[in-house]
Amino acid sequence: MRNRICWRTLFLLIVSLLTLSNTGYSQGERFEKLKQLRDRFDTDGDGRLSSEERANLQKFLQGLRQNPQSEDIPASLIPGKTGLYGDVPGRFTPKVIENYDLPDESRGKVIPLRISYPAETGSYPLIVHCHGAGGSKENGQPLVTHWVSHGYVVIQPTFGDSISKLSPQERQQFESIGDFVSSAKVTLEWKNRPDDVKAVLDSLDSLEKTFPELKERIDTTKIGVSGHSYGAHTTMLLSGMTMILPAIKTISLKDDRVRAAVMISPQGPGNAIQAKSYSTISPPTLMVTGDNDGTPQPGKSDLKGEWRKQAYDGLEPGDKYLLWINDAYHNFGGISGSSWSGAGPSAPDQVLLINSTVIAFFDAYLKQIPEAQEYLKSDALQKNARGLARMNRK
Structure with a gap:
């Protein structure tokens, strides 16, 4: 996991780990999911979570604990900046x-x-x-x-x-x-x-x-x-x-x-x-x-x-x-x-x-x-x- 994790981010990741502990994943799988979850909300890819990114993660975790199937998952991929093929609308109307x-x-x-x-x-x-x-x-x-x-x-x-x-x-x-x-x-x-x-x-x-x-x-x-x-x-x-x-x-x-x-x-x-x-x-x-x-x-x-x-x-x-x-x-x-x-x-x-x-x-x-x-x-x-x-x- 990247360096420069502030204490607020660390707290949220601990909450994430506790949430994932109820999902049936093994310990190794939970830590891998945890890393994926952290990277998902690091939308600018700078290795740390800004206040806005932390707020989005916190909102997601609250919804996940209440109802894991209903909480919307905010986007972390920015169309046109993902490096993925065809991720933005094409030129045709x-x-x-x-x-x-x-x-x-x-x-x-x-x-x-x-x-x-x-x-x-x-x-x-x-x-x-x-x-x-x-x-x-x-x-x-x-x-x-x-x-x-x-x-x-x-x-x-x-x-x-x-x-x-x-x-x-x-x-x-x-x-x-x-x-x-x-x-x-x-x-x-x-x-x-x-x-x-x-x-x-x-x-x-x-x-x-x-x-x-x-x-x-x-x-x-x-x-x-x-x-x-x-x-x-x-x-x-x-x-x-x-x-x-x-x-x-x-x-x-x-x-x-x-x-x-x-x-x-x-x-x-x-x-x-x-x-x-x-x-x-x-x-x-x-x-x-x-x-x-x-x-x-x-x-x-x-x-x-x-x-x-x-x-x-x-x-x-x-x-x-x-x-x-x-x-x-x-x-x-x-x-x-x-x-x-x-x-x-x-x-x-x-x-x-x-x-x-x-x-x-x-x-x-x-x-x-x-x-x-x-x-x-x-x-x-x-x-x-x-x-x-x-x-x-x-």
């Missing part, structure tokens, strides 16, 4: 088509879409972003807006498990969001979701005809898919993950048009997902999880991010990455643009780290930018994330 009901005549349904694109003329890679269970096309804007500003078209479908599709009478059937998420209404959508994304990709030509502002803006040779939680499950299926069901050997819903995939909070093994299910995921892949990234999966709740990390462990080597964000909860500081019980605190640094890493990943594998490729292979993230995250690769 985001524009949005708020709602379009895409007809899927072959299945007799419509798929609500939100389409975001750069206002500037050009041809841009496409990202289809998949919301979590119960969500909608309105979720994920803290990510999507950033990605579009860096020169991507982003399409967000609303899937059949969305709460927004329930009538008032249907909503009364569920006492909580948790009850809804674990209901058959949600769990049976696992196969429809990839088919919805495929319908979106099949419709790109017609979308350009329907919306002249999209004409020649989508580069159909550069397609990525991303997803959070249940959306990560959808993304894994589209990338080649196999479902292994009783009496049916395997099911694959892979779409070869997917050139790169981002899975935020992927599903670990259980039910139809076995350890070998991940080995068939073939495109370049970025997975994201963290310490407190919980799960409703029976028997897995105590494992949290370690359970989700097993998805990365099962990947075959070759352009595969894992971003681990320390202390992150399931909402990673606010990436969905909404909050709920168990989502975790607001944490701008976590949103920044995901946006930065995802832009580096898609720039490397969809735009083929050498600087991004070199960044992913370097230790720049570990050096500049101020102890908040680490990157694994294979």
Whole structure:
């Protein structure tokens, strides 16, 4: 730990250590977390905490003791000064088509879409972003807006498990969001979701005809898919993950048009997902999880991010990455643009780290930018994330 620690700072760090003693960390882990916590609030990096930095640390500790999941975590990373790739908005101006009901005549349904694109003329890679269970096309804007500003078209479908599709009478059937998420209404959508994304990709030509502002803006040779939680499950299926069901050997819903995939909070093994299910995921892949990234999966709740990390462990080597964000909860500081019980605190640094890493990943594998490729292979993230995250690769 750095020198020149004044007595006020020392007092706060002792309080921090006592707070961490109730978290289940070993002594060695507590001291490492303590160092990370101190460095997090040393925002100017001068090796000591100013009165303002101490006040922010004290406020954080008070909230952590009262409710470890609710207290907002103030930012310590200054966009543009982090040394991280793509940590500030890009040069493109985001524009949005708020709602379009895409007809899927072959299945007799419509798929609500939100389409975001750069206002500037050009041809841009496409990202289809998949919301979590119960969500909608309105979720994920803290990510999507950033990605579009860096020169991507982003399409967000609303899937059949969305709460927004329930009538008032249907909503009364569920006492909580948790009850809804674990209901058959949600769990049976696992196969429809990839088919919805495929319908979106099949419709790109017609979308350009329907919306002249999209004409020649989508580069159909550069397609990525991303997803959070249940959306990560959808993304894994589209990338080649196999479902292994009783009496049916395997099911694959892979779409070869997917050139790169981002899975935020992927599903670990259980039910139809076995350890070998991940080995068939073939495109370049970025997975994201963290310490407190919980799960409703029976028997897995105590494992949290370690359970989700097993998805990365099962990947075959070759352009595969894992971003681990320390202390992150399931909402990673606010990436969905909404909050709920168990989502975790607001944490701008976590949103920044995901946006930065995802832009580096898609720039490397969809735009083929050498600087991004070199960044992913370097230790720049570990050096500049101020102890908040680490990157694994294979």
